[in-house]
Amino acid sequence: MKLTILINCPDQAGIISSVTNFIHTRGGNIVYIDQYVDKESATFFMRLESEFSNTLTLTEFTDEFKTSLAALYQMQWEVHKEITVPKMAIFVSKYDHCLYDLLSRYSSGELDVEIPLIISNHEKAESIATQFKIPFYHIPVTKTTKKEAEEKQLALLAEYKVDFIVLARYMQIVSQTVIDQYPNKIINIHHSFLPAFAGAKPYHAAYKRGVKIIGATSHYVTADLDEGPIIEQDVATVSHTHSINDLIAKGRDLEKIVLARGIKLHIERKTMVFNNKTIVFI
Amino acid sequence: MKLTILINCPDQAGIISSVTNFIHTRGGNIVYIDQYVDKESATFFMRLESEFSNTLTLTEFTDEFKTSLAALYQMQWEVHKEITVPKMAIFVSKYDHCLYDLLSRYSSGELDVEIPLIISNHEKAESIATQFKIPFYHIPVTKTTKKEAEEKQLALLAEYKVDFIVLARYMQIVSQTVIDQYPNKIINIHHSFLPAFAGAKPYHAAYKRGVKIIGATSHYVTADLDEGPIIEQDVATVSHTHSINDLIAKGRDLEKIVLARGIKLHIERKTMVFNNKTIVFI
Amino acid sequence: MKLTILINCPDQAGIISSVTNFIHTRGGNIVYIDQYVDKESATFFMRLESEFSNTLTLTEFTDEFKTSLAALYQMQWEVHKEITVPKMAIFVSKYDHCLYDLLSRYSSGELDVEIPLIISNHEKAESIATQFKIPFYHIPVTKTTKKEAEEKQLALLAEYKVDFIVLARYMQIVSQTVIDQYPNKIINIHHSFLPAFAGAKPYHAAYKRGVKIIGATSHYVTADLDEGPIIEQDVATVSHTHSINDLIAKGRDLEKIVLARGIKLHIERKTMVFNNKTIVFI
Amino acid sequence: MKLTILINCPDQAGIISSVTNFIHTRGGNIVYIDQYVDKESATFFMRLESEFSNTLTLTEFTDEFKTSLAALYQMQWEVHKEITVPKMAIFVSKYDHCLYDLLSRYSSGELDVEIPLIISNHEKAESIATQFKIPFYHIPVTKTTKKEAEEKQLALLAEYKVDFIVLARYMQIVSQTVIDQYPNKIINIHHSFLPAFAGAKPYHAAYKRGVKIIGATSHYVTADLDEGPIIEQDVATVSHTHSINDLIAKGRDLEKIVLARGIKLHIERKTMVFNNKTIVFI
Known part of the structure; x- marks a missing residue:
């Protein structure tokens, strides 16, 4: 399963570390990471692509992410499974x-x-x-x-x-x-x-x-x-x-x-x- | 003597032919010619560079051009001798x-x-x-x-x-x-x-x-x-x-x-x- | 009739004046002229577009041009009537x-x-x-x-x-x-x-x-x-x-x-x- | 203290998570992260900028990084303190x-x-x-x-x-x-x-x-x-x-x-x- 994750939230120290650690401990390999901070509004933005070769499902990932990091950092976020072709x-x-x-x-x-x-x-x-x-x-x-x-x-x-x-x-x-x-x-x-x-x-x-x-x-x-x-x-x-x-x-x-x-x-x-x-x- | 001539005037047939002929008969060799017509206003523009290896002076050229072509075609025009370095x-x-x-x-x-x-x-x-x-x-x-x-x-x-x-x-x-x-x-x-x-x-x-x-x-x-x-x-x-x-x-x-x-x-x-x-x- | 004329020939003084004069005396109005001289080989190139509102035909133009200017200046040249759509x-x-x-x-x-x-x-x-x-x-x-x-x-x-x-x-x-x-x-x-x-x-x-x-x-x-x-x-x-x-x-x-x-x-x-x-x- | 860190090493899962975690636990805030994997040679490259507002020194950072992550992942790496102006x-x-x-x-x-x-x-x-x-x-x-x-x-x-x-x-x-x-x-x-x-x-x-x-x-x-x-x-x-x-x-x-x-x-x-x-x- 390959996931693309888009995040934005108020900027603070430790977000990158927390998110990459979250993915790593679920068995994900990060193949793309980029981030940006809008300094005027102190808003943090990040995009990650991560490959999971284990049995983790999108629903499991979403549920865990929502209740842990997303809540903690007040994130607006979305995750996309690579296989979905948009209309x-x-x-x-x-x-x-x-x-x-x-x-x-x-x-x-x-x-x-x-x-x-x-x-x-x-x-x-x-x-x-x-x-x-x-x-x-x-x-x-x-x-x-x-x-x-x-x-x-x-x-x-x-x-x-x-x-x-x-x-x-x-x-x-x-x-x-x-x-x-x-x-x-x-x-x-x-x-x-x-x-x-x-x-x-x-x-x-x-x-x-x-x-x-x-x-x-x-x-x-x-x-x-x-x-x-x-x-x-x-x-x-x-x-x-x-x-x-x-x-x-x-x-x-x-x-x-x-x-x-x-x-x-x-x-x-x-x-x-x-x-x-x-x-x-x- | 090398002259650069810039012309604009109401568009009509024959201007290019007249000007190139004028230069040729004074012994000038045209080394650059470009022209443009603004169709909305029917205005003709031309830029020429011409080399004269004879004894023609800038004053002579200017005087003859003014009284013949420039008057005939109601031209606004200027001529520059190459040697002049602008300030x-x-x-x-x-x-x-x-x-x-x-x-x-x-x-x-x-x-x-x-x-x-x-x-x-x-x-x-x-x-x-x-x-x-x-x-x-x-x-x-x-x-x-x-x-x-x-x-x-x-x-x-x-x-x-x-x-x-x-x-x-x-x-x-x-x-x-x-x-x-x-x-x-x-x-x-x-x-x-x-x-x-x-x-x-x-x-x-x-x-x-x-x-x-x-x-x-x-x-x-x-x-x-x-x-x-x-x-x-x-x-x-x-x-x-x-x-x-x-x-x-x-x-x-x-x-x-x-x-x-x-x-x-x-x-x-x-x-x-x-x-x-x-x-x-x- | 609108003609596009392409010319190349050994460079010499007077070509532009001769060609524009030729077109003008046949009733053509030149709407585009550009020229270039390759200095190493002393070769002159010119492209003209000319509009004729009279009864001159392409054949007449071609015949006259060939026997007068083209021969005089040893031109390689071609003329195209605008209406021809290439295959x-x-x-x-x-x-x-x-x-x-x-x-x-x-x-x-x-x-x-x-x-x-x-x-x-x-x-x-x-x-x-x-x-x-x-x-x-x-x-x-x-x-x-x-x-x-x-x-x-x-x-x-x-x-x-x-x-x-x-x-x-x-x-x-x-x-x-x-x-x-x-x-x-x-x-x-x-x-x-x-x-x-x-x-x-x-x-x-x-x-x-x-x-x-x-x-x-x-x-x-x-x-x-x-x-x-x-x-x-x-x-x-x-x-x-x-x-x-x-x-x-x-x-x-x-x-x-x-x-x-x-x-x-x-x-x-x-x-x-x-x-x-x-x-x-x- | 602001550090710029450049890393390359054999690609494997977990590097990003380990490095960001290492920096975070030393009190660093990551303000720039970018990475690239050369797939042919399976080589991982990363560039980070990190700000430390604590008393950590460059020497301390270097020593700890060398003996932990650098050794673990066989990294070639360099770290630069922002203040150094090159000659x-x-x-x-x-x-x-x-x-x-x-x-x-x-x-x-x-x-x-x-x-x-x-x-x-x-x-x-x-x-x-x-x-x-x-x-x-x-x-x-x-x-x-x-x-x-x-x-x-x-x-x-x-x-x-x-x-x-x-x-x-x-x-x-x-x-x-x-x-x-x-x-x-x-x-x-x-x-x-x-x-x-x-x-x-x-x-x-x-x-x-x-x-x-x-x-x-x-x-x-x-x-x-x-x-x-x-x-x-x-x-x-x-x-x-x-x-x-x-x-x-x-x-x-x-x-x-x-x-x-x-x-x-x-x-x-x-x-x-x-x-x-x-x-x-x-």
């Missing part, structure tokens, strides 16, 4: 380059997820979903139908037991109701190096400002649009010769890569969220 | 890494400028100026003395026949009076990837937002703080492990390089400013 | 990430080519070809059948009137016979920053050497393996924590992007080959 | 940009070292050493005087109690005798992305090959020229327009940064060498 829903609108990219990675075995469904407010992506044999749901969203549309979305997400959601250039604002059900479990790709050019039409804004680099940002979705915890960013150089369309074209590769990287970090339980920032253990 | 003033405050970097590049012959003087609102940089044998002027700036200080600065800039000014982490706002006398001739380094984190303390703001990249921007100074035409930008990756001080340290290398690159482009007459953006012919 | 054959073996990437770009309209066929020495890619509705030919290659296999390949390439070939991780050496028929028209992706780690298993070699960056290179194929003119390169940072499999995974994104960029430059007639190097007019 | 000798030849850069960083307090001396086989750098008030020794090296020159160097290094040596573009081969006395304590900057373009004149070779990226590599010096463990690498994009001199100029910034980064990692005891590769704990 990822994809939301998409008209731009399909990120969708294609994710499905290609999925098909070639690069992304260790199940993709139980694709939801779109447009019909355009249906043929791509069909091509990759993923169930597709067309749920149009208008001002008047937004609430109803979200109920449909939530019903589908529940039905398919979705673990997390990827907004692969989904051009609708996700409401508080959905966010509350999937806290730090909705990953969006924004087509700028945030906080520059938040909001609509970032490539147009970048062109107007005459920047020499453009970027993309994958982040967890929160109630404040484009203000959620940043997971990953990357940039590319541009020049005065690039038209808005050139920026859009060049940005597509950034978006694909930055979104895929963000998703991989999430799948591998390498991200923790604190104070609207991510701690990314790599 | 660059450096303004600096307390942070001296950019100053050191520029003086090192200057000493090793990398920057083809004269540096007639360094002006600072602090005394700290005096020893560095002395070390590199550059005249140093300490002009403190306070709210009440700002106007007087600028008069001193302008007098010195005039006395030393300064061509352009570099703000090498100069922490005072340059007023409209100075900008008006040196339009598109004041280069600032801002320690963020603008337009993100304009204003004071960008590393603190970057830390707070939890970005995964930090950057630096060199730009021409205009009346709107940190809003001038961007010449050059670069970025570096950071993570949650970087404290604000780490960001500051990592950012220093970016600032040095991005400022030096911006200055070089300016010295080599490779930049043109239009619509608050730069066209950079490389 | 690109894809060769692939077992690794399909580049194939998926190219087909996704093709499907979404990003790559302005026709893809008349995919050829593979393995059967694995057939389902992907089917998925994207591209004819697929399985041509196994063994030592004894190599010659025969290449004849089949060449017959198919001729039948489909293929303009250029992309080796999207095709793990067979392409023989001189094929190269001779498609000079500077076969683009390969090599999974290292050449000239480092030429030959087989570059990620293994990179791991063994302990490099801190890995790369990918797209280049035209010549008789010398991995020694052809480089079109495009890019790199990514790695660390001691990356296993060989991690390097392979991280490299996939580089390979996809570097190959796609190389292909785009080729399609847009932005590359010229000289002295086993590329001149890339961007 | 760094700089060797330089004619190119002085790295020298200037290091001295600027040193002067501004960015590099936490002492620089007791600069040694050069040329006189050129003397004025720079004087400018920064560092003792300078001119030791010419010819084929016949090489042995004698090295004896002088070694005598000076011993006299000044030098901890490690930086070859800041020192163009002489350092012999086995010197390397043996400073194993993994001589840092060189090579002006290419090794293993590409090892040996002399890498920019010339890069130009000839027509690469689209150039690079720099800082590495520990071993008997095999340019083959030592790589600490840090970085690259920059170039194009056909760059002459050899342009590559040299552009490469200077890479060399400065890559060397400075390598030195910082070494100073902060973040590097471990194994199997001719570095493990860099960041």
